[in-house]
Amino acid sequence: MRSNAFFSSRQRGTVLRYLSGTLALWPVVLAMPLCYSPIVKLPRFLLAVLASLGLTVASCPAESNRVEADICIYGGTSAGAVAAVQAATMGKSVVLVEAGQHIGGMSVEGLGGTDIDNHAGFQNSPAVGGLALEFYRRIAGNYGRQEAFEAMLRAREKKPALWRFEPHVAEAVFDAWMKEAGVRVLRGHRLAEKDGVKKEGARIVSLRTENGAEIAAKVFIDATYEGDLLDFAGVSFAVGREGNAKYHETKNGIRTDTKHGQLDRRIDPYKTPGDATSGVLFGVQDEPLGEHGEPNEAIQGYAFRLCLTKDPANRIPITKPDNYDSAHHELQRRYLAAGGGIPGPHSSIPNGKTDPGSWHSLAGNFTGWNHHYPTASYAEREKMVKNSRDYIQGVYWFMVNDPAVPEKIRKLWEGWGLCRDEFTDNGGWPRIFYVRNGRRMVSDFVLTEAHVRKENPAPVEDSVGLIWWPPDLHHARRLVKDGAVWNEGAVFDASKTADWIPCGIPYRSLVPKASECTNLLTPTCPSSSYVSYGAYRIEFIFMVAGQSAATAAVVAVDEGLSVQKVSYTKLRERLLKDGQVLAEPEK
Incomplete structure (x- = not known):
């Protein structure tokens, strides 16, 4: 019969040997964080004992590293x-x-x-x-x-x-x-x-x-x-993005002919509608479109591939971000007011879960935010991930709670939450986001x-x-074109034809x-x-x-x-x- 004890007798013996062998060091140990070799790991059960004693266990270089x-x-x-x-x-x-x-x-x-x-x-x-x-x-x-x-x-x-x-x-x-x-x-x-x-x-x-x-x-x-x-x-x-001329291509560089994933409603891009001097809405880049096929530093948007569920027993509600700013979702608000629809997530992987990434241009991607991520410092990357998580968390909160969201659309978003059995060391959130281009x-x-x-x-x-x-x-950018919000850079519409082959x-x-x-x-x-x-x-x-x-x-x-x-x-x-x-x- 399997024992209900936290440790087996063999494990208890090992713990005692570790403790007795370092008894003289305990005054020092208790005064500082514990350090263990990243190359030679301590047993998991011993780490659990040390943690239960309130000791910090950190990864440090070993003598032979x-x-x-x-x-x-x-x-x-x-x-x-x-x-x-x-x-x-x-x-x-x-x-x-x-x-x-x-x-x-x-x-x-x-x-x-x-x-x-x-x-x-x-x-x-x-x-x-x-x-x-x-x-x-x-x-x-x-x-x-x-x-x-x-x-x-x-x-x-x-x-x-x-x-x-x-x-x-x-x-x-x-x-x-x-x-x-x-x-x-x-x-x-x-x-x-x-x-x-x-x-x-x-x-x-x-x-x-x-x-x-x-x-x-x-x-x-x-x-x-x-x-x-x-x-x-x-x-x-x-x-x-290289320009088309560099490698004699047709789909590279700036895309002034973007059709895929374009908004189906005309949305005013300015904070004060009709007033360009008021500045652009959050999520819109205030820069010129440029010439078709010319090189451009902008790359396609990243996304979190959230794992979501509607199962109440496994669901973690998506809460309001601490730094939530309703103005960050004015694009969604105006689009919905114009009769646009932003469909909610849908089950796509086993056990009723989903992995939404970019099923709508106003739902998942961080268009225009991540151009420098591949070459950014580690600290800068961590900040980008944090800002992106805050934003997408805000989108989910907005779609369920903002009175501007029509009830029929709100119901498509209601009930979805993070999964208790996924990303358990990060509260149900993925640890990284989808780096589509490095x-x-x-x-x-x-x-x-x-x-x-x-x-x-x-x-x-x-x-x-x-x-x-x-x-x-x-899409690589969200810009102003002809006085309206316009998405630039998507190429996937070409996949609807037989233009591409296994290579x-x-x-x-x-x-x-x-x-x-x-x-x-x-x-x-x-x-x-x-x-x-x-x-x-x-x-x-x-x-x-x-x-x-x-x-x-x-x-x-x-x-x-x-x-x-x-x-x-x-x-x-x-x-x-x-x-x-x-x-x-x-x-």
């Missing part, structure tokens, strides 16, 4: 996790370094409505192979739907619901996978902003984190959404619109996976210029234009690229090569052996 591995992966996104599993499975020592406390990136931060087979115009599930497919198989296993999932694959049916999941389920899958593969995971290890990367010539020697740990490896992988390791290692990158590496090869278009596409001769999604670019992920887009770094790859910040990255930036594609990048890293370690010199023939052979899909399957 150096970690060595064959491959170091910075960034615990889905790409980073899959890369770690692949490299470990191939017999290499691997350390996965994550700035936060959770592994899985957006797949565990609310994006459960994965973009697989959810578009009427095409079926992209045949592109999901290798460890990415294994992830979704494990998800199916957690829900007891393995048979249905395998039957769907055999019949090549489109059943998007079978690909969807709750955040905490995805995190459980990733955590179990890391342990099973023997991956060493360092959580709470953020790359130092100053001197965080040590290089010798064009090779990275080691990383240094803010808490003093040093991680040395033979090959490094930047699996962050932001591309911090790329930048700190001196690799060239881009952030904003830094994009600029290498000798750049993936462009020409590679992903259907008509006369540019060939990809070194495919290490498939991009099977059209350029998906949300190979070029291996050359995952490696930097050899002159800049010879032992670094990135599956999340590939060398690509703004438009082509809009087709790339899907979670399953990140996973596919993560596995392929890790495989190349292993080859580089085994053969003592730079990542640029890895044989594509050898790489391709191993990827196919491991189930990667490198070309569109025959129907």
Whole structure:
């Protein structure tokens, strides 16, 4: 029979040994926060005892704070996790370094409505192979739907619901996978902003984190959404929108022809209607539109992928923000007064939950706010996340409580709340928001619109996976045009046609210029234009690229090569052996 005691006899004995062995130190210990090594962790039950005594337990560098591995992966996104599993499975020592406390990136931060087979115009599930497919198989296993999932694959049916999941389920899958593969995971290890990367010539020697740990490896992988390791290692990158002329594109730069997601009501943009001298409303940028196709620093809006429920037993009400300002929602107020509709969230993932992101331009995205996020300091980023959370919390409060919201619309929003069983260490709120665009590496090869278009596409001769999604670019700015509020920058309307095709992920887009770094790859910040990255930036594609990048890293370690010199023939052979899909399957 299982004991109801808080600790087992074995655990109590271990606690006593720890306490008796440090008895003489207790006067000192009680006078200061406890410090434990981020490399050698204390047992969880001991941490619980110390916490019960009111002691602070902080992560500090150990006497020996150096970690060595064959491959170091910075960034615990889905790409980073899959890369770690692949490299470990191939017999290499691997350390996965994550700035936060959770592994899985957006797949565990609310994006459960994965973009697989959810578009009427095409079926992209045949592109999901290798460890990415294994992830979704494990998800199916957690829900007891393995048979249905395998039957769907055999019949090549489109059943998007079978690909969807709750955040905490995805995190459980990733955590179990890391342990099973023997991956060493360092959580709470953020790359130092100053001197965080040590290089010798064009090779990275080691990383240094803010808490003093040093991680040395033979090959490094930047699996962050932001591309911090790329930048700190001196690799060239881009952030904003290139002009059409740079790569001979048609959908890049400023979009004066934006139709997708445009407001269907004419809304006065000024604080005092009709008076331009009164200033623009909150959420509208007071800047000129610019010329069509010209370069612009603005990038598509970010969003929180909130996990919501209507289940009273699991619901945390969304309260009024402490700094709530009703004037911040005047755009919504005027739009509703003009007869516009802002539909509420709807169930889209298992157990009646949802993951809203941007189903309406006045509901989810932070349009015009996040252009500098990828290159901002850590402190600036934290402030942006805080401001964005306050804003979206205010939107939900407004839509349920403001008398300007029509009753029929208010009822669509009523009853939705955060989930008690999701993001439990952050009050039901995701810890990060959806970084739809970070830094994009600029290498000798750049993936462009020409590679992903259907008509006369540019060939990809070194495919290490498939991009099977059209350029998906949300609005970058909310401006004044012809005296009314106007959204600029969305490109997704093009996906309603058959203009785009499955495109190979070029291996050359995952490696930097050899002159800049010879032992670094990135599956999340590939060398690509703004438009082509809009087709790339899907979670399953990140996973596919993560596995392929890790495989190349292993080859580089085994053969003592730079990542640029890895044989594509050898790489391709191993990827196919491991189930990667490198070309569109025959129907």
